[in-house]
Amino acid sequence: MSHSSGPLSATAVHDGRDLPVWGGGALPYAVPSKKLGMWLFIVSDAITFSAVIFAYGYLRLAAPAWPRPFETASIVNATVMTFVLLSSSVAMVLAVRASSLGKVSGAVGWLVATALGGVIFDILHIREWLGLIAEGVRPFSNPWGTPMFGAAFFTMTGLHMIHVTIGVVYLLIIAVGFGRRKLSAVDVEVSGLYWHFVDLVWMFIFPLVYLLSAKMA
Amino acid sequence: MESMPMEVQHHHTAPTSFIRKYVFSVDHKVIGKQYYFLAIFSVFVGMVLSWLVRIHLVWPNIHIWGLGVLSPTGAPGGVMSPDYYLSLLTVHGTLMVFFVLTTAPQAGFGNYALPIQIGAEDMAFPVLNMLSFWVTFLALCALVATLFVKDGPPISGWTAYPPLSAVGSDAGPGLGMGQNLWAVSIALFCVGSLLGALNFIVTTVDLRCKGMTLMRMPLTCWAWLITAILSLLSFAVLFAACVLLFLDRNAGTSFFLPAGLLVNGKLQNHSGGSPLLWQHLFWFFGHPEVYIAIVPGFGVISHVLSVFSRKPVLGYKVIVGCLLSIGFLSFTVWGHHMFLSGMSPYSGFLFSIPTLIITIPATIVSLLWLGTVYGGRLRFTTSMMFGLGFISVFVTGGLGGMFLAQPSLDIFLHGTYFVVGHFHMVMGVAAIFGMFAGTYFWFPKMFGRMLNEKLGKVHFWITFVGVYCIFMPMHFIGLEGMPRRYSSFVNDAMQPLMPVHTFMTIAALTTGAAQFIFFFNLFWSMYKGAKAPDNPWESTTLEWTVPSPPPFDNFGGKHPVVSYDAYEYGVTRNGKDYIMQTDPPGQPASS
Numbered sequence: 082m083s084h085s086s087g088p089l090s091a092t093a094v095h096d097g098r099d100l101p102v103w104g105g106g107a108l109p110y111a112v113p114s115k116k117l118g119m120w121l122f123i124v125s126d127a128i129t130f131s132a133v134i135f136a137y138g139y140l141r142l143a144a145p146a147w148p149r150p151f152e153t154a155s156i157v158n159a160t161v162m163t164f165v166l167l168s169s170s171v172a173m174v175l176a177v178r179a180s181s182l183g184k185v186s187g188a189v190g191w192l193v194a195t196a197l198g199g200v201i202f203d204i205l206h207i208r209e210w211l212g213l214i215a216e217g218v219r220p221f222s223n224p225w226g227t228p229m230f231g232a233a234f235f236t237m238t239g240l241h242m243i244h245v246t247i248g249v250v251y252l253l254i255i256a257v258g259f260g261r262r263k264l265s266a267v268d269v270e271v272s273g274l275y276w277h278f279v280d281l282v283w284m285f286i287f288p289l290v291y292l293l294s295a296k297m298a
Numbered sequence: 299m300e301s302m303p304m305e306v307q308h309h310h311t312a313p314t315s316f317i318r319k320y321v322f323s324v325d326h327k328v329i330g331k332q333y334y335f336l337a338i339f340s341v342f343v344g345m346v347l348s349w350l351v352r353i354h355l356v357w358p359n360i361h362i363w364g365l366g367v368l369s370p371t372g373a374p375g376g377v378m379s380p381d382y383y384l385s386l387l388t389v390h391g392t393l394m395v396f397f398v399l400t401t402a403p404q405a406g407f408g409n410y411a412l413p414i415q416i417g418a419e420d421m422a423f424p425v426l427n428m429l430s431f432w433v434t435f436l437a438l439c440a441l442v443a444t445l446f447v448k449d450g451p452p453i454s455g456w457t458a459y460p461p462l463s464a465v466g467s468d469a470g471p472g473l474g475m476g477q478n479l480w481a482v483s484i485a486l487f488c489v490g491s492l493l494g495a496l497n498f499i500v501t502t503v504d505l506r507c508k509g510m511t512l513m514r515m516p517l518t519c520w521a522w523l524i525t526a527i528l529s530l531l532s533f534a535v536l537f538a539a540c541v542l543l544f545l546d547r548n549a550g551t552s553f554f555l556p557a558g559l560l561v562n563g564k565l566q567n568h569s570g571g572s573p574l575l576w577q578h579l580f581w582f583f584g585h586p587e588v589y590i591a592i593v594p595g596f597g598v599i600s601h602v603l604s605v606f607s608r609k610p611v612l613g614y615k616v617i618v619g620c621l622l623s624i625g626f627l628s629f630t631v632w633g634h635h636m637f638l639s640g641m642s643p644y645s646g647f648l649f650s651i652p653t654l655i656i657t658i659p660a661t662i663v664s665l666l667w668l669g670t671v672y673g674g675r676l677r678f679t680t681s682m683m684f685g686l687g688f689i690s691v692f693v694t695g696g697l698g699g700m701f702l703a704q705p706s707l708d709i710f711l712h713g714t715y716f717v718v719g720h721f722h723m724v725m726g727v728a729a730i731f732g733m734f735a736g737t738y739f740w741f742p743k744m745f746g747r748m749l750n751e752k753l754g755k756v757h758f759w760i761t762f763v764g765v766y767c768i769f770m771p772m773h774f775i776g777l778e779g780m781p782r783r784y785s786s787f788v789n790d791a792m793q794p795l796m797p798v799h800t801f802m803t804i805a806a807l808t809t810g811a812a813q814f815i816f817f818f819n820l821f822w823s824m825y826k827g828a829k830a831p832d833n834p835w836e837s838t839t840l841e842w843t844v845p846s847p848p849p850f851d852n853f854g855g856k857h858p859v860v861s862y863d864a865y866e867y868g869v870t871r872n873g874k875d876y877i878m879q880t881d882p883p884g885q886p887a888s889s
């Protein structure tokens with residue numbers, strides 16, 4: 082039986098020379114592997130957060146009434162937290178810039194500043210948690226209404242807090258590694274991606290959890 | 299940013315200690331085999347469990363040796379209780395869907411062959427790769443552990459629907475510790491799969507060798523890439539769902555639990571949640587998951603059909619396009635698993651339409667496979683037989699899907715054996731045929747020896763006829779109304795159909811026994827098989843340019859350069875009918 086040529090043999094034999102031959106490696110997208118890896122991690126992590134936020138929306142819309150307990154003091158506290166986190170992102174930008182210019186001590190300094198922002202955020206947040214717990218908020222009950230309020234609050238903010246805490250450790254490891262010149266500017270940049278992402282998630286949680294549950298005057 | 303060289307070269311040296319070489323190895327080839335053997339272990343346990351449930355279905359009072367020891371409460375004296383039937387069914391389904399169909403086709407063969415096929419020395423993140431495997435291994439341990447804890451594995455099935463799965467041990471056996479272990483196992487599995495998916499995508503994008511453009515990649519690589527994207531986007535949701543389930547069970551939250559639940563006479567202290575929320579999250583993952591299981595098979599089948607037909611794949615670009623559109627559409631159809639959940643008929647309609655549309659690319663791909671084979675100079679190797687068998691079982695199972703996709707029909711069919719027949723054909727059997735085709739195809743490369751083809755043919759024919767005997771009748775008893783997930787049918791209207799069940803059980807035991815031919819072939823050939831040449835199938839892709847088995851860094855320090863598409867068969871050049879991808883360019887071939 083002869084090989085059927087013509088329309089069926091769609092992949093005709095090419096003369097390799099006049100095809101654009103790609104040189105291999107990361108050329109066509111110019112993205113170093115680590116950076117692409119972090120981007121993909123962020124995509125999947127963002128989806129995990131989305132699923133939790135979806136669950137919150139689903140249950141909140143289904144509930145006959147959802148508590149709006151946050152007084153001005155809570156909102157101010159959360160606003161300060163937002164401000165701290167945003168500032169830490171600015172510090173992160175500066176760290177990335179310093180590292181790409183090869184300024185090792187500058188980069189390390191800004192990385193530590195970023196991590197410090199994360200620590201302050203965590204402290205403010207835990208203080209807030211403790212306050213709410215003192216008021217009787219639990220994952221299974223609270224003084225104001227549907228028990229799902231506490232469940233959603235602790236789950237969403239808790240998941241975010243874990244990310245901030247991991248981020249602090251991660252940034253400090255990068256700072257030490259970069260300070261000892263074991264890590265490159267790309268590593269700093271990649272850690273920056275993570276940090277900005279965690280920051281961005283908060284920009285969703287802040288309005289959804291706090292502002293939508295602010296006490297109406 | 300300083301201009302730094304891209305991280306293409308991994309200069310690691312071969313490890314020497316046993317632990318580094320075979321246990322905590324970062325070599326993608328070793329990790330691929332580890333995943334493969336993890337799947338073999340799981341498929342073996344899963345198969346034994348399926349025998350037990352099939353036996354119980356038709357002989358509910360039979361004493362099964364050893365079962366009483368494994369679970370004195372679930373099977374007192376070796377006689378399985380109805381609850382224990384459900385427990386074992388849960389482990390069967392979870393093992394098969396997650397630890398077999400999601401590991402071997404993607405992480406097993408993908409890990410082994412993807413880097414070599416694209417001309418890379420290893421995956422982009424070898425250490426992460428090792429981590430993925432060991433996390434998956436822990437997940438398997440957690441699942442297997444459910445068999446040994448006090449009241450056994452959960453009775454809630456592989457889909458773990460709440461309220462049953464969320465209320466705790468009051469609701470029945472296995473819903474305490476067993477269900478917790480299940481949730482932990484699946485959450486860990488998600489992590490392992492996510493890390494693996496990330497690694498696959500980065501590797502495919504960044505580490506292709508010179509000349510290996512995307513459109514020159516073997517279709518296997520396309521399939522692994524698309525599967526990895528599906529995993530990345532869907533396991534993230536299942537992970538969240540497992541976390542919420544775990545909180546419901548252990549922190550007192552009520553994400554999946556409504557108010558006023560009375561369980562075995564006890565009012566549950568939960569309110570405000572919705573069991574439907576789990577169904578949405580689960581099936582948002584669950585439908586893409588079925589394609590995660592089957593798309594690597596699509597890749598392998600396209601590949602082996604071309605090799606053994608000595609013809610280029612028909613419509614390479616169309617297949618790539620179809621795989622991409624199947625991948626995309628698979629995120630839009632999850633509601634077809636929920637037609638009976640009380641959704642509005644308009645939503646049912648909305649989910650029905652994309653479900654039917656998905657059959658279009660699936661049909662195109664199937665026709666292109668037939669077109670690839672048509673007019674070829676066929677070589678009926680075992681791998682080829684399983685490739686052809688794949689088309690058969692996939693189309694048969696897919697036809698059942700078209701019935702289920704109609705909400706009006708599904709209202710009747712949803713809770714019946716029709717669904718069981720459908721998904722076993724189209725997902726279970728088809729994906730496993732893909733794995734068999736891959737095993738018979740790549741074994742020579744992986745182990746440096748040939749599998750026995752005679753045993754392979756016997757294995758193929760018994761399996762092929764066997765799976766039709768097991769799963770076709772399920773469609774018909776389903777149409778008759780036989781419900782799924784019942785442990786036995788005694789003294790009820792289903793009695794006249796029991797002989798069909800007996801037939802299916804005997805077929806299952808026979809087909810299962812035939813798998814020992816495969817296991818024997820596998821382990822015997824590993825040590826005693828004929829030595830494999832570098833390129834036993836006269837195939838064109840890069841893995842066949844290196845020794846069998848390949849050296850630690852795959853290409854022995856050389857950097858392959860690719861000048862040809864992946865499927866240059868049916869030509870005449872230097873007395874051969876194919877052109878290796880790495881052959882030097884220039885000399886026009888006469889065909």
Ligand code: HEM
Pocket residue numbers: 457588589591592634635653654656657660695696697698699700702703704708711712713717720721724725726
């Ligand atoms: C040809 C296109 C297909 C269509 C139209 C289709 C349609 C459906 C529908 C509507 C259901 C829900 C039935 C019910 O629960 O009432 C279903 C179940 C299922 N399908 Fe398909 N399907 C198709 C292909 C596939 C493929 C390719 C796979 C796997 C590779 C698959 C795996 C499954 C599984 C695992 C279930 C049942 C899960 C369970 O309830 O335990 N299907 N299918």
Ligand SMILES: [Cu+2]
Pocket residue numbers: 584585588631632634635
């Ligand atoms: Cu589906």
